[in-house]
Amino acid sequence: AQTVTQSQPEMSVQEAETVTLSCTYDTSESNYYLFWYKQPPSRQMILVIRQEAYKQQNATENRFSVNFQKAAKSFSLKISDSQLGDTAMYFCAFMKRSGTYKYIFGTGTRLKVLA
Amino acid sequence: EADIYQTPRYLVIGTGKKITLECSQTMGHDKMYWYQQDPGMELHLIHYSYGVNSTEKGDLSSESTVSRIRTEHFPLTLESARPSHTSQYLCASSGGIGGGGSDTQYFGPGTRLTVL
Numbered sequence: 001a002q003t004v005t006q007s008q009p010e011m012s013v014q015e016a017e018t019v020t021l022s023c024t025y026d027t028s029e030s031n032y033y034l035f036w037y038k039q040p041p042s043r044q045m046i047l048v049i050r051q052e053a054y055k056q057q058n059a060t061e062n063r064f065s066v067n068f069q070k071a072a073k074s075f076s077l078k079i080s081d082s083q084l085g086d087t088a089m090y091f092c093a094f095m096k097r098s099g100t101y102k103y104i105f106g107t108g109t110r111l112k113v114l115a
Numbered sequence: 116e117a118d119i120y121q122t123p124r125y126l127v128i129g130t131g132k133k134i135t136l137e138c139s140q141t142m143g144h145d146k147m148y149w150y151q152q153d154p155g156m157e158l159h160l161i162h163y164s165y166g167v168n169s170t171e172k173g174d175l176s177s178e179s180t181v182s183r184i185r186t187e188h189f190p191l192t193l194e195s196a197r198p199s200h201t202s203q204y205l206c207a208s209s210g211g212i213g214g215g216g217s218d219t220q221y222f223g224p225g226t227r228l229t230v231l
Binding site: 033035037043044045046047050089091095097101102103105106107108110 | 148220
């Protein structure tokens, strides 16, 4: 069975600084997807970034980038130039490429950006 | 913002009442999901559907039931609400004509349910 671990329940960062959220996972699958989702307080959960395991290149989306280490089963999210609007819960998720389309979510990291 | 809607957004109800939480999406997605999430906590999958007339129970046991009679609509029903059902319920969809592939799930705004 797959598991996703987010070892940092809470983090804070100063505005304009860079922060890295960690995520590790355990799987015997070779083909899968990894995701970071953001859930702002009382607002809708949205996709931040998506990584396909067969692609070695790390995904980037504007200020958000990942460090995907397949052998180490690590998938960290780096947020550059942090903004107050980045304050949210961040969830790491795993999905097998074949079979079911179900996500396995981590327990989340609460990020607070300080002015 | 994704085109997936949930109503009501907030619901306070007494024990024993029957409730239906609505979820609709206009993206033509064939897969839909219901998650239960306590405030600030992880998401637990309680139901999912791969298409019309297809429903499955998720990883977390739930007393709720679902139906999928139309592609765009995936309601969740509690026949007799109890205080232990107090939680946030999130609906999501993926795949199909709406794009984004079957791997990316799009979430609704959630329904926050309180059972007194």
